[in-house]
Amino acid sequence: MLTSPAGEVPVAGPKIGATPAVDPPPLPRQRGWAWWLGAAISLAVLVAVLYQLRQVDWGRVWAILPVSPAFWTVFFISYFVGPAADWLIYRRLWNMPVSGFVALLRKLVGNELVFGYVGELYLYTWARRRTGMTSAPFGAIKDVAILSAMAANVVTLALFAICYPLLDQLHLGIDRSTFAWSVAIILGPSTLILLFRRQLFSSPRRDLFYVTAVHIVRILVQNGLLALAWHLALPDVALDWWLVLAAIRMVLARLPALPNKDLVFAGVAIFLIGHDDAIGTLMTMMASLILATHLGLGLILAIGEALEWRRRP
Numbered sequence: 001m002l003t004s005p006a007g008e009v010p011v012a013g014p015k016i017g018a019t020p021a022v023d024p025p026p027l028p029r030q031r032g033w034a035w036w037l038g039a040a041i042s043l044a045v046l047v048a049v050l051y052q053l054r055q056v057d058w059g060r061v062w063a064i065l066p067v068s069p070a071f072w073t074v075f076f077i078s079y080f081v082g083p084a085a086d087w088l089i090y091r092r093l094w095n096m097p098v099s100g101f102v103a104l105l106r107k108l109v110g111n112e113l114v115f116g117y118v119g120e121l122y123l124y125t126w127a128r129r130r131t132g133m134t135s136a137p138f139g140a141i142k143d144v145a146i147l148s149a150m151a152a153n154v155v156t157l158a159l160f161a162i163c164y165p166l167l168d169q170l171h172l173g174i175d176r177s178t179f180a181w182s183v184a185i186i187l188g189p190s191t192l193i194l195l196f197r198r199q200l201f202s203s204p205r206r207d208l209f210y211v212t213a214v215h216i217v218r219i220l221v222q223n224g225l226l227a228l229a230w231h232l233a234l235p236d237v238a239l240d241w242w243l244v245l246a247a248i249r250m251v252l253a254r255l256p257a258l259p260n261k262d263l264v265f266a267g268v269a270i271f272l273i274g275h276d277d278a279i280g281t282l283m284t285m286m287a288s289l290i291l292a293t294h295l296g297l298g299l300i301l302a303i304g305e306a307l308e309w310r311r312r313p
Contacts, residue, residue, distance in 0.1 A: 065285065071232040078225035079293055083108055085218035086144070089211050093140045093203065094133050102301070103127075109298040120145055139202030144211055146193060146200065151215035153190045156254045159247045186254060223250055234282055237273050245269055 066072075083104040090096040090104070103126040107119030120141050127137035193200060201208055226249075227242035245268070252265050269279045 065289070066233050068232055071229060074225055074229045074232060075289070078222055078229060079290075081218055081222050081225065085214050089144055089214050090140070092210060093144075093207060094127065094137070096133065100126075100133075102304075105297060106301050106305075109294055109301060112294045113298055117145065143201050143203045143208065147208065147211045148215050150190050150193060151212055152219060152254065153186050155216060155219045156186060156251055160251045163244075163248050163251055219250075223247065229286070230282060233285070234278055236278075241273050245272065 083101060086104045086107070087096060087101050090100065094100075103123055106126075107123045109119070110122050111117065111119035124137055124141055127133065127141075203211070223246040224243065227239065227246040230242045230245070231237065231239045245265075248268055249265050252268075266279060266283055269283075273279070
C-alpha cells in the first residue's frame with residue numbers, strides 16, 4: 001500500500017508482472033497545478049542549459065576529447081546506468097512503461113543543472129498526471145530518495161573502512177577527529193532512518209529491500225565504469241589503480257568535513273600514480289564531458305517537451 005500527501009487517496013500499487021498495453025495517458029484537457037509545476041521545472045532546466053552553454057569553452061573540451069570508441073561506449077553506459085536503475089525501481093513500484101525512461105532522464109538533468117531533488121519534484125508531477133499508472137506517487141518517490149542516500153552511505157562507509165589505511169598514509173592534512181566527525185555525520189542520518197523506518201517508509205518491506213539492492217548495485221557499477229573510462233582515457237595506468245581511485249573519490253566526495261574535495265582527490269591521484277599533467281587534463285576532460293552531456297540532453301528534452309505542449313490541447 002502506497003501512501004500519499006494530504007489530499008490524495010492511498011491506493012494499492014500495481015501487481016508485479018502486470019504489463020500495460022500502452023503508456024497511461026495524461027488526464028485530458030486538465031492543466032492543474034501539477035501540469036504548471038512540471039512545465040515550470042522544464043522551463044527552469046531550459047534556462048539553466050542556455051545559461052551554462054555560454055560558460056563552456058567548447059574549443060578546449062573538443063581538443064581534449066578521447067577518440068577511442070571503447071571509451072565513449074563505457075562513458076555513455078555509465079551515464080545512463082542511473083536512470084536505468086531508477087526505471088527498474090519504478091517498474092516494480094508503479095509498473096512504469098518504457099516511455100517513463102524519458103521522465104527519469106528529465107529527473108536526472110533537473111537535479112544536475114537546477115538544484116538537488118528538483119528532479120524528484122518533476123517526477124512527482126509527471127506521475128501525478130498519470131493516474132492509470134499510480135494515483136499516489138509521493139510515497140514511492142520519498143522512499144526511493146531516502147534509500148538512495150542510505151545506500152550511498154553504506155557503500156561509502158564500507159569503502160572508507162577499506163581505504164582508511166591508505167588515506168591515513170597520504171597525510172591529507174586532516175586529523176583523525178575530523179575523519180571521525182565526518183563518519184558520524186554520514187552514519188547519523190542512516191541510523192535515525194532505521195530507527196523511525198515504520199513512520200518514514202510507505203512501501204512494503206520487500207520493495208524496500210529491492211530498491212536498496214538496486215541502488216547499491218548502481219553505485220558499484222557506476223564507480224566501476226568510471227574507473228574503466230579513466231583507464232581507457234589514460235591506459236598507461238593499470239585498471240586496478242583506477243578502481244582504488246574511484247573508491248577514494250566516492251569516500252572523499254561524501255565526507256562533509258573535508259574542504260576542497262576535488263583538489264584533494266587530484267592530489268591523491270597524482271601522489272598514487274604520478275602523471276601530474278595527464279591527471280589534471282583527465283579530470284578536467286571528464287568534468288567538462290559530463291557537463292556537456294547534461295547540457296545536450298537537457299536541451300533535447302526541453303525541445304521535446306515543448307513540442308508535446310504544442311500537440312496537446
